[in-house]
Amino acid sequence: MDFGIQLPSIVHHDKPLDYLVNLVKEADQMGYKYLSYTDHFGPGRPQLDPLTTSTAVAGASGRMRIVPAxxxxxMRGIVPTAKHLATLDVLTGGRVIAGVGPGSQDREYEIVGLDHKERWPRFDEAAKALRSLLVPGAPSFKGRYYSTEGVSFEPRGAQKPHIPIWIGSWGSEAGLRRVARLGDGWLGSALDSTPERFKDAKARLEAFLRQQGKDPATFPNAVCTMALYVSNNRAAFEGMGQPPERARREGEPPRERVMVGTFSECEEKLHRWKEAGAQALFLRPVQDDLEQAYTFMNKVASKL
Structure with missing residues (x-):
């Protein structure tokens, strides 16, 4: 099992770039394999633009794969998104994975002038259009919402055969079918999953992949938005790792799905995620980013 570190969405530091560069550099040296970041337009809390931030720290990322998750x-638009991903792939020597999804917040669609109810048909087309731009030799795409006909797009990235496209899904049947149909990999989310539900979703995804003529054994996955706070001082993490209200399930302990707890508790959770078939976890420190990244690797992951 591999691990990724998620960039904080906001930095309360007098030198934020220095702070982030040091975090990324240290995470690479600790053995983290992925650098991830979430994408939101608000509202409700201050956030740095993740595209700008990821580009600013890319030079310090060493060998890590860079994955928006x-x-x-x-909402961002197909051509600007493809241009960002392809440029970052060139600048990092071919280390980008295009993690994409429609997003779930209706307010975000409203503030960019789009209808939230159209997000799924728009996303289905957007994923196909993105592939037509990033994959050399792929046919152009023309749909109801998007068209890449006549678009000259270069460079398409540095890695061969192309930048892989991983599709985000919380595990619904429609979502997993979409992953199998449109993706080169699956991004699950700790916001709405447990190891047991992930295992069930993975089994269903494998059946859908076979229907698409794809080999489940070579289809990668990762679980993102995994809140992290590991401490043997129980008072230090009380109230941490709580998923948003929309992601909570009746009767289910909120911390059941995230990496918040004592060393032994998180070690047990990690074993469950591995046994469920999760190939990578993208960890989001709740606070004390560098200290938590180090503690997890040395006190929890080392026991795997």
Whole structure:
């Protein structure tokens, strides 16, 4: 199992770029394999633009794969999204994974002038249009909402055969079918999953992949938005790792799905995620980013 570190959405530091560059550099040296970031337009809390931030720290990322988890391609637009991903792939020597999804917040669609009810048909087209731009030799795409006909797009990235496109899904049947149909990998979310539900979703995804003529054994996955706070001082993490209200399930402990707890508790959770078939976890420190990244690797992951 591999691990990724998620960039904080806001930095309360007098030198934010220095702080982030140091975090990324140290995470690479600790053995983290992925650098991820979430994409939101608000509202409700201050956030740095993740595209700008990821580009600013890319030079310090060493060998890590860079994965937006997820990028809101419907709201950002297909050509600008493809241009960002392809440019970042060139600048990093081919280390980008295009993690994409529609997003779930209706207010975000409203503030960019789009209808939230159209997000799924728009996303289906957007994923196909994105592939037509990033994959050399792919046919152009023309749909109801998007068209890449006549679009000259270069460079398409540095890696061969192309930048992989991973589709985000919380695990519904429609979402998993979409992953199998449109993706090169699956991004699950700790916001709405447990190891047991992930295992069930993975089994269903494998059946859908076979229907698409794809080999489940070579289809990667990762679980993102995994809140992290590990401490043997129980008072330090009380109230942490709580998922948003919309993601909570009746009767289910909110911390059941995230990496918040004592060393032994998080070690047990990690074993459950591995046994469920999760290939990577993208961890989001709740606070004390660098200290938590180090503690997890040395006190929890080392026991795997």
């Amino acid at each position: 997820i990028m809101l391609i419907v």
